[in-house]
Amino acid sequence: MIMLTISEASQLDFGDFVATFENVVEKCPVVVAGVYDDRPFESVDTFHKSITTFVKNLCQKGQIGILRCHPDLAGKIAALGQLTTESTEEQKAAGLDDITDEEKVTMDQLNAQYKAKFGFPFVICARENKKNAILKGMAERLLNDRHSEVETGIEEVLKICRLRLNNIVSDN
């Protein structure tokens, strides 16, 4: 991936812009496609703020839709090697590519309980958490109500987005 400055990013035509940033929100290119008209961005922060505003202005159904576009942590899609490039790196950074059989059983159970309770997958910024913290977080967040988990999940989506942006674009 070529690193762009924020000025260069702001000058891309919409096709190149969407292609460059399509996965900063997992499988939701519509988000960056939607905020394209907010250019030029002064900084990576202002770009991220545009994305944040767009995502927070979505109705709850739209926000839950975003959560459902995320894969399970150490789940079926990871096992099949079908994660997006970004998710593969993030899950690896958290040590999820190297879990014991016992941790895998626990993770699968917590994933299943979480999805059964809330109807969307557990989303956490894997780059900011190691596998033990993730397992702990899953068990804790399982106790929350649905509304607060949508909020928490979306905050994690936005953290993941910030780190993905940092891999592509920098301030001038």
Added chain:
Amino acid sequence: MIMLTISEASQLDFGDFVATFENVVEKCPVVVAGVYDDRPFESVDTFHKSITTFVKNLCQKGQIGILRCHPDLAGKIAALGQLTTESTEEQKAAGLDDITDEEKVTMDQLNAQYKAKFGFPFVICARENKKNAILKGMAERLLNDRHSEVETGIEEVLKICRLRLNNIVSDN
């Protein structure tokens, strides 16, 4: 693609549901992920109505974002063979895989003019139009204002969506 009944589709877990219907709105799995909670659907029509409501309730930025997730007709992505499976079939059905050099020049010019004027690509239900009707439509719609082109583009997105749904799911 296996054909499902609407009852079978309604019984899928959200992961399989999103994977099955992810591209009924081009590159926007968030749409079907968002309407998942509207299940069970009585018919393909009610499923499509849920999608319609979701898309029409998006702010203009979100709707323009959806339009920007669509490829140019007979454009660069088609030439590179990188269209989604659905777009490949639709552009072929319209005869866009078999255009003369002259038609290609006209199409490229109209695509460029349209994108320069509106800031999003020309979207039309290719299955319902042959290449001559598409060229005529591009020239005509270029005369519209931006607001009405967002509306028209979104209506076309929803027609495309209906035909894509028909390829995957049927009434009981």
